Amino acid sequence: MEILEVGCGEEGNLFPFAQMGCRVCGIDISKNRISQAKSIYRQRNISAEFVCSDMFEYDFHSRKFDVIICHDVIEHIENKNRLIILLHHLLKINGIIFCAFPLWQMPFGGHQQICRSWMLSHSPFIHPLPTAVYRRMLILFGESKECVSELLAIKKTGLSVEKFRALIKSGSLDISQEIFWFINPHYQQKFGLMPIKLHTITKLYYLRNFLPPHTGAY
Template identity: 40%
Template sequence: MQQRHLNRKQYFCELANTARTFYMEYLNTYIKLTPDTRVLEIGCGEGGNLLPFAEQGCKVTGIDICQTRINEAQTFFTEYHQQGTFICQNFLLSEEPRTENERYDLVLIHDVIEHIEPSNKRDFLLHIKHFLKQDGIAFFGFPAWQNPFGGHQQISVGLASKLPFIHLLPKPLYKVLLKTSGATASIIGELMSIRASRVTIENFERLVSEVGYTICKRTLWLINPHYKQKFHINPRRQWTFFANIPYLRNFYTTSAWYLLRQTQKQS
């Protein structure tokens, strides 16, 4: 397991720097950030992604299923003298906003969809629509399943945390490798859940279309922008030719970014 996964303040700062450097620019064509902008992050963790939006004066809310992460988010926002609302809850059980004004201009879902059980993905995407304003934007980011570390094995320990593509091994062999490397039962369980989820570019695009989203913008990254913080490597987009090769592109897409809007019904 990398040090950043143990040092949550470092992790918070790295996420904030990535959001400040890359998310703002990525969004600026589609949404203008003002003090009236309402931003929700689902699976907010310690809240690092939300900090730059709070610094811009936006009204930010984070929701996460882990109380420890919510506590850390509140602590870190206080340290940075920023305002934010943080809620510990399963998003699928969250009460829907009653009015348009209570909904959000921007919903962030970064490195979360791959943690949602396959049977819950459709309901998850449909539930998000109730939180978006009619012209709101949903930002999704996730690692394509077949990329070298698409299984999140880096959160494990020992040799397994450093080996690319091992998540593509047959399930029994993958579990044995994780266990012999020293992974705990909880880590193995989380990695098996991600393995079951298997989010590919094709599956994601098919599902969002089925539940009524329109893709406004898509960027497939050969080198994930967050690697600037993690490894001091400059980000690089996929070359257009390779980005347009279905299925194969999952093997070399370290992050897929999407801006979605609700599909408008024809009158």
């Protein structure tokens, strides 16, 4: 089985698959993240392939994958249609794409937790402010040019449930399973929090975007 992770972290989500003997490949534009991933896998003597490249520029040489993991990546991509088309092209027949992302309207959907300022990093719902106001606030609180640029880029490319569903439909893909989390499983590993699913709220059109779920589609 061949597994591809787009925007892989140091270990990302590939490690369990690598342990099972799957052929795994991680691609990320960050040299540091790729370097760290290679180092960790070498230390553990586990075979894995890591590529430092822009996803849209890399030549996969007609490779196809059984599973493609796209975790906390799609909300950063401006041309989401292009990404979905590429992922579909890289997917084997009957393959699976796992896509998880924070909804734009949720309390920290703007990723403001990366701010250096304690106040901004702990302030929910500041990212939907008008762009000019949001930029000025970030600058006044001493955020670096790089941080301001990243947060404004995220504001521009944020994603909602409705936009995601339309995106999948336009890419000729089907959602076979969709899960909303109040506390998603990723936080169990990072913060020791037990995962909690959302059920009833998923039926409330638009309002569901303002609570803190991630949506996972297979």
